[in-house]
Amino acid sequence: xxxSETVLITGCSSPAxxxxxxxxxxLTHPTHQTYNVILTSRSALSPAQSAEIxxxxxxxxxxxxxxxxxxxxxxxxxxEGLFGNSGIDVLINNAGVGVIGSVEDxxxxxxxxxxxxxxxxxxxxxxxxxxxxxxxxxxxIMSVSAAAAAAPRAxxxxxxxxxxxxxxxxxxxxxxxxxxxxxxxxxQPGYFPTNMLQIAPVxxxxxxxxxxDSEMGKFVEIFRSQExxxxxxxxxxxxxxxxxxxxxxxxxxxxxxxxEEFLRVPLSRDCAVRVRTQIEGLEKGLEAWREVWEGTxxxxx
Numbered sequence: 001x002x003x004s005e006t007v008l009i010t011g012c013s014s015p016a017x018x019x020x021x022x023x024x025x026x027l028t029h030p031t032h033q034t035y036n037v038i039l040t041s042r043s044a045l046s047p048a049q050s051a052e053i054x055x056x057x058x059x060x061x062x063x064x065x066x067x068x069x070x071x072x073x074x075x076x077x078x079x080e081g082l083f084g085n086s087g088i089d090v091l092i093n094n095a096g097v098g099v100i101g102s103v104e105d106x107x108x109x110x111x112x113x114x115x116x117x118x119x120x121x122x123x124x125x126x127x128x129x130x131x132x133x134x135x136x137x138x139x140x141i142m143s144v145s146a147a148a149a150a151a152p153r154a155x156x157x158x159x160x161x162x163x164x165x166x167x168x169x170x171x172x173x174x175x176x177x178x179x180x181x182x183x184x185x186x187x188q189p190g191y192f193p194t195n196m197l198q199i200a201p202v203x204x205x206x207x208x209x210x211x212x213d214s215e216m217g218k219f220v221e222i223f224r225s226q227e228x229x230x231x232x233x234x235x236x237x238x239x240x241x242x243x244x245x246x247x248x249x250x251x252x253x254x255x256x257x258x259x260e261e262f263l264r265v266p267l268s269r270d271c272a273v274r275v276r277t278q279i280e281g282l283e284k285g286l287e288a289w290r291e292v293w294e295g296t297x298x299x300x301x
Contacts, residue, residue: 097113
């Protein structure tokens with residue numbers, strides 16, 4: 001990253017979120033003066049968070065990723081001028097929400113809410129920052145996806161679908177923007193005890209009786225039996241180690257040096273296992289259906 005690059009991160013209201021923790025890491029890195037960090041969130045930071053960010057030289061901007069396009073565009077224009085009209089050099093799409101429940105029991109309104117935050121929000125932000133990045137012939141767009149994009153477990157189908165959409169968008173976007181010196185990245189966290197699972201709601205509709213005794217039913221019941229925000233999440237991967245890895249990836253330092261060609265970054269061992277299992281399943285399916293896909297070509301004249 002060049003000197004004094006401006007980084008905008010969404011979804012920073014919770015002190016336990018990847019967004020907030022990554023912003024602190026950027027601001028407290030030994031060369032923290034290199035990064036002008038703008039934290040954004042729908043709700044305001046706590047007084048303690050505001051004081052911490054201000055003391056480190058960062059700035060907070062209220063931004064709801066589900067707002068209309070025109071509002072998002074105005075917010076990005078405001079953000080571009082927060083550090084002397086330097087523009088946005090790095091966009092980190094971290095804001096995200098989940099819902100726990102079967103696909104059958106998820107209402108259309110619940111599904112739309114997930115897509116508004118996890119897909120349309122990043123899309124609007126990307127569209128708003130790309131012109132400025134393209135004008136400078138450089139930039140980085142990093143979106144936080146999930147292991148659920150590669151292999152969604154039963155009970156998280158709609159959440160997984162939203163992350164699949166985000167990854168598909170990013171795959172095409174990387175090809176569109178690489179000629180302009182803009183890099184696109186996708187971070188795939190597995191299980192980290194951040195705030196996402198702590199606050200994820202279950203579907204308003206109780207789980208259908210046919211699923212109650214299934215593995216999915218038991219999974220959903222664990223979350224339904226605990227109030228969002230009061231869940232005690234144990235195990236998983238180390239959040240601070242995950243933040244360190246994200247820092248290296250987005251800044252192209254440390255373990256990320258020489259890996260510029262790769263779009264996706266599995267962030268934890270459990271995610272890598274799920275991705276590898278998915279790849280193996282795809283390869284087996286490809287071979288199993290060989291006589292079908294080999295048999296649909298045009299006949300030679």
